[in-house]
Structure formats: C-alpha cells, structure tokens
Amino acid sequence: MSSLRIECVAKEGCRIGESPVWDEKEGALLCVDITGRKVCRWSPLTGETQAIPVDAPVSSVALRKSGDYVITLGTSFAALKWKEELVTTITQVDKDKANTRFNDGKVDPAGRYFAGTMAEEIRPAVLERHQGSLYTLLPDLSVVKHFDQVDISNGLDWSLDHRIFFYIDSLSYSVDAFDYDLQTGKIGNRRSIYKLEKEESIPDGMCIDTEGKLWVACYDGGRVIRLDPETGKRLQTVKLPVDKTTSCCFGGKDYSEMYVTSASDGMDKEWLSRQPQAGGIFKITGLGVKGIPPYPFAG
Ligand SMILES: O=C(O)[C@H](O)[C@@H](O)[C@H](O)[C@H](O)CO
Numbered sequence: 001m002s003s004l005r006i007e008c009v010a011k012e013g014c015r016i017g018e019s020p021v022w023d024e025k026e027g028a029l030l031c032v033d034i035t036g037r038k039v040c041r042w043s044p045l046t047g048e049t050q051a052i053p054v055d056a057p058v059s060s061v062a063l064r065k066s067g068d069y070v071i072t073l074g075t076s077f078a079a080l081k082w083k084e085e086l087v088t089t090i091t092q093v094d095k096d097k098a099n100t101r102f103n104d105g106k107v108d109p110a111g112r113y114f115a116g117t118m119a120e121e122i123r124p125a126v127l128e129r130h131q132g133s134l135y136t137l138l139p140d141l142s143v144v145k146h147f148d149q150v151d152i153s154n155g156l157d158w159s160l161d162h163r164i165f166f167y168i169d170s171l172s173y174s175v176d177a178f179d180y181d182l183q184t185g186k187i188g189n190r191r192s193i194y195k196l197e198k199e200e201s202i203p204d205g206m207c208i209d210t211e212g213k214l215w216v217a218c219y220d221g222g223r224v225i226r227l228d229p230e231t232g233k234r235l236q237t238v239k240l241p242v243d244k245t246t247s248c249c250f251g252g253k254d255y256s257e258m259y260v261t262s263a264s265d266g267m268d269k270e271w272l273s274r275q276p277q278a279g280g281i282f283k284i285t286g287l288g289v290k291g292i293p294p295y296p297f298a299g
C-alpha cells in the first residue's frame with residue numbers, strides 16, 4: 001500500500017486551469033488556461049510547460065486521431081496544430097447568443113467531442129443563468145445540440161461499459177447521469193446521482209477510474225472526491241492545498257497518477273498569499289487506482 005503524495009508540478013499559475021488530458025504519445029499533460037487564453041503542455045521529463053497563446057478564452061483541449069489537437073475556443077470548435085501554433089475554426093455554436101463561451105469538453109468512446117457553453121462570468125460562479133447548452137462535434141464536423149438552459153456546463157465522462165454519460169452543470173450542485181447510446185451519441189433519462197455537500201462547494205471537472213468510480217474536482221472546495229455512481233455514495237476525499245480545484249484526469253505511467261488543475265481568478269491578495277500555488281497543476285500519486293486513456297476525436 002503506497003501512501004498518498006500531492007505535489008505541485010507546474011507552479012506557473014493559471015488564471016483558470018482546466019481540461020487536463022494525458023497525451024501518451026508526447027508523454028505530457030495538456031491543459032488550458034481559460035481566461036489566460038492559452039493551451040499548455042507540461043512535460044514531466046523537463047518539468048517545463050510550453051504554452052500556445054490563443055485569441056479567445058480556450059476552455060478544453062482533446063486529442064485528435066489524425067494527430068495534433070482540437071479545442072473549444074470562444075464559441076467555436078477549432079483545430080490546433082501544435083508545432084505550427086496554428087488555430088483554425090471548425091464550426092461555431094450559440095450563434096443566437098451574444099455573451100456565451102464554451103466551457104469544459106471531452107471526447108466520447110466513439111470519438112465525438114462533447115462540450116457545453118455558459119454565459120461569461122461577471123466573477124467566479126456569478127453569471128446570467130440558463131444561457132448555456134450542451135453540444136457534440138461529430139467526426140464529420142457537424143454539430144448536434146443536446147439541450148439548453150445550462151448554467152455552467154462542466155465535467156463529463158462515460159461509464160466503462162459506455163452505457164451512461166455523466167455530466168455536471170455546476171450551479172445545480174449535482175452530478176448527473178444520462179443513459180447513453182454509443183451507436184448514435186444520443187443521451188436521455190437524466191437523473192442526479194450525487195448532490196454535493198456544503199463544504200464540497202461547486203462541482204467542476206470530472207473523470208472516471210478503472211473501477212468505474214467518478215472523481216470530481218470541487219471548485220472552492222479544495223478537494224477531489226471519489227463517488228460511486230451506483231450507490232450515490234462518496235467513497236473518498238482528497239484535499240489539496242488550494243481552494244479552487246477545477247478538474248482532474250489520470251495520466252503518467254499506466255495512468256496511475258492523477259493530475260488536478262486549479263484556478264487563481266477571483267482570489268484577492270490575502271487569499272493568494274495563503275495559497276501561493278493557486279493556479280498550479282498538482283500530481284497525486286499513491287491513490288491505488290488507475291484511470292483510462294483519453295479518447296481521441298475521430299474527425
Ligand atoms: O472552470 C470552469 O469550469 C469555469 O470556467 C470556471 O469559471 C469555474 O469553474 C466556475 O467559476 C465555478 O463554477
């Protein structure tokens with residue numbers, strides 16, 4: 001039994017770090033800084049972070065089968081060529097809305113890119129309500145809208161048998177499940193599987209482990225929690241030295257390490273001086289459970 005170890009591996013400090021994704025081919029961790037408007041790639045070998053600046057809030061990044069990456073940028077799905085530092089728009093959503101942007105996104109086991117939108121925040125978690133929607137970018141580059149009325153579209157992942165889609169709308173303080181049809185990419189039968197407790201604060205990013213349990217980063221909760229989606233029980237709490245934990249993924253050798261992103265936006269001087277690692281990326285080892293590789297976008 002190894003013991004739990006939490007280390008801040010990238011101290012540069014994102015404004016809102018999000019969407020950690022392990023890139024096995026590069027042996028590196030991808031993530032974004034939403035308001036800092038950059039896509040980052042941290043190498044465990046060099047300990048260094050490369051960053052590609054973009055010209056709008058970038059809220060998620062995903063691997064792409066044909067190589068390189070796809071991102072959600074402003075209200076667009078876009079392609080990112082890393083070496084060339086080249087971003088090209090694929091398609092735009094929320095054309096009827098003036099004040100929204102994409103937030104979290106992830107690729108499903110069939111290679112579809114799911115991502116949702118939200119109104120621009122006035123300050124963290126303060127925004128015009130019900131402005132967001134959940135979308136999918138299909139491999140043929142067409143877009144499907146699943147539903148609207150979302151407050152802050154956030155964490156998403158799929159059960160190991162691909163029959164359930166897990167989803168978080170942060171301001172519902174709930175982790176939800178939908179029946180999932182992998183053949184069609186359609187979702188239905190929404191229900192709540194876990195309601196956050198007060199000190200857990202706001203549910204944000206999420207990932208699944210090889211035992212089918214969910215890990216949810218709690219924004220303003222300074223922790224990741226492990227949930228059993230079948231019983232609705234919390235199994236474990238891992239506290240981190242920063243309050244604004246935003247998302248988590250597994251990576252590293254055999255996906256045995258967990259990476260947690262964090263934010264510093266919305267913290268005053270005093271708060272930042274108490275938590276100088278705010279905005280950093282944390283590596284947790286010794287959890288005794290592994291994750292699964294991220295699915296690449298098939299288009
Ligand atoms: O990271 C995200 O998902 C949002 O873009 C952030 O702004 C925060 O999580 C949000 O403020 C908390 O609800």
Ligand SMILES: [Zn+2]
Nearest residue numbers: 104154204205
């Ligand atoms: Zn988020």
